[in-house]
Amino acid sequence: MDFSVVIxxxxxxxxxxxxTLQLVLLSVVLGGIFALPIALARISPVAWVRAIxxxxxxxxxxxxxxxxxxxxxxxxxxxEAVKNSIFWPILxxxxxxxxxxxxxxxxxxxxxxxxxxxxxxxxGEVEACKVLGMTKVQMYRRILLPRAFGIVLPSYGNEIxxxxxxxxxxxxxxxxxxxxxxxTIIARTYTPIEIFLAAGAIYLLISMLVIFLFRQIExxxxxxxxxxxxxxxxxx
Amino acid sequence: xIDLYGFGDQLLQGALVTLQLALASLAVGLVLGLLGASAKLxxxxxxxWLANAYTTVIRGIPELLTVLIIYFGATHVLMAIAGLFGxxxxxxxxxxxxxxxxxxxxxGAYATxxxxxxxxxxxxxxxxxxxxxxxxxxxxxxxxxxxQVWLVSLPGxxxxxxxxxxxxxxVSVVGLDDIMRKANIAVSNTKEAFxxxxxxxxxxxxxxxxxxVLVSYMEKRASRGLVRG
Numbered sequence: 001m002d003f004s005v006v007i008x009x010x011x012x013x014x015x016x017x018x019x020t021l022q023l024v025l026l027s028v029v030l031g032g033i034f035a036l037p038i039a040l041a042r043i044s045p046v047a048w049v050r051a052i053x054x055x056x057x058x059x060x061x062x063x064x065x066x067x068x069x070x071x072x073x074x075x076x077x078x079x080e081a082v083k084n085s086i087f088w089p090i091l092x093x094x095x096x097x098x099x100x101x102x103x104x105x106x107x108x109x110x111x112x113x114x115x116x117x118x119x120x121x122x123x124g125e126v127e128a129c130k131v132l133g134m135t136k137v138q139m140y141r142r143i144l145l146p147r148a149f150g151i152v153l154p155s156y157g158n159e160i161x162x163x164x165x166x167x168x169x170x171x172x173x174x175x176x177x178x179x180x181x182x183x184t185i186i187a188r189t190y191t192p193i194e195i196f197l198a199a200g201a202i203y204l205l206i207s208m209l210v211i212f213l214f215r216q217i218e219x220x221x222x223x224x225x226x227x228x229x230x231x232x233x234x235x236x
Numbered sequence: 237x238i239d240l241y242g243f244g245d246q247l248l249q250g251a252l253v254t255l256q257l258a259l260a261s262l263a264v265g266l267v268l269g270l271l272g273a274s275a276k277l278x279x280x281x282x283x284x285w286l287a288n289a290y291t292t293v294i295r296g297i298p299e300l301l302t303v304l305i306i307y308f309g310a311t312h313v314l315m316a317i318a319g320l321f322g323x324x325x326x327x328x329x330x331x332x333x334x335x336x337x338x339x340x341x342x343x344g345a346y347a348t349x350x351x352x353x354x355x356x357x358x359x360x361x362x363x364x365x366x367x368x369x370x371x372x373x374x375x376x377x378x379x380x381x382x383x384q385v386w387l388v389s390l391p392g393x394x395x396x397x398x399x400x401x402x403x404x405x406x407v408s409v410v411g412l413d414d415i416m417r418k419a420n421i422a423v424s425n426t427k428e429a430f431x432x433x434x435x436x437x438x439x440x441x442x443x444x445x446x447x448x449v450l451v452s453y454m455e456k457r458a459s460r461g462l463v464r465g
Contacts, residue, residue: 059441062441062444067405067416067419068437070419070420071434074423074433075430078428164298165299167298169298172409192312193309193312196304200296203297204292
């Protein structure tokens with residue numbers, strides 16, 4: 001094995017990693033924004049309002065991300081109506097197709113995480129809000145959503161790491177993300193083991209960074225729980 | 237079956253390959269998961285290091301990258317080994333074998349955590365009772381520990397299997413004739429991308445639903461010895 005190719009091509013791997021980061025950040029932020037209304041609709045007392053997000057979540061969680069990317073990238077361009085529409089400048093770019101597919105996918109997963117968190121809030125807190133005469137909007141804004149945010153953090157961190165790993169699929173639609181860049185380099189140098197291992201190491205580093213960041217945010221967000229939770233944190 | 241421009245039965249054959257890949261990887265992954273969990277709970281430190289390194293690395297890198305590393309890397313490694321024995325021809329491993337290895341490794345890493353949690357949830361008294369009855373370590377594991385671990389870990393393993401089922405699509409990238417690649421071929425022949433990828437998606441959905449039903453049946457069966465209060 002000859003790891004000098006890794007050093008030679010390291011700047012290009014890094015530029016691939018930058019594309020990966022852009023993909024993950026954009027789709028996670030957009031997915032998080034979409035997830036909230038989906039989650040709220042999912043716990044609606046009205047049956048038909050519940051049914052729509054249920055179908056949406058079921059489809060995006062039940063099918064491979066690769067199929068979803070291909071549906072957006074190859075599927076959408078098949079229709080003349082799409083090609084003639086104002087969205088075409090966006091939909092013909094592989095990068096934005098990947099963003100669309102990732103956003104739809106992660107919003108389905110995130111909506112389920114949000115729903116779980118909202119439902120995990122003790123009933124007494126909801127009742128306390130009502131007793132204090134809060135309106136529904138006030139209750140969500142002041143109590144339920146901040147509480148849910150604290151509960152949601154660990155699993156949301158996991159979802160971001162899953163998205164980071166899923167972003168490697170962008171390489172299948174010609175995007176030069178970390179994996180795509182690695183594959184291009186290998187096509188030239190024919191050193192798959194060295195370059196793929198280097199790419200894997202960069203992915204590992206990014207996911208460790210995400211885990212570290214989320215642990216810090218979690219400690220801060222849940223600081224009202226007092227020393228008890230921090231002590232538990234230290235033990236583990 | 238709907239004809240789908242003549243590609244209907246091709247897609248069904250792809251579904252069969254997808255299913256075979258998923259089940260073979262499941263078998264490999266379950267064994268790796270049990271081994272990994274035992275290693276993590278072992279009193280021998282190097283075993284623990286090894287298991288921790290395994291789960292950290294596999295869970296931290298994308299599944300697609302694992303598939304690519306195994307598929308292209310194995311060829312290199314095998315050729316290097318064969319070269320030592322004077323064999324110079326080109327060796328290529330099948331995409332199915334590479335897929336089973338990569339997905340099995342992935343499933344095993346996540347299953348390690350599931351099994352570890354389950355093993356730790358077995359009360360100490362169960363171990364002591366088995367020993368008191370004169371069971372050896374192997375018999376204790378098969379008769380007492382494993383059935384209880386199975387019950388605790390089934391929901392987690394079920395979720396992992398659903399993830400595995402979807403990850404099988406990645407192996408199409410290295411040329412396995414599964415649902416995904418059959419759909420790709422159909423698309424390049426007919427230019428009906430939306431139709432075929434939608435059909436592929438629906439086929440994965442059906443496989444997912446069937447697996448969910450099976451897992452919930454197995455959960456019921458595994459917990460038949462429990463009295464729920």
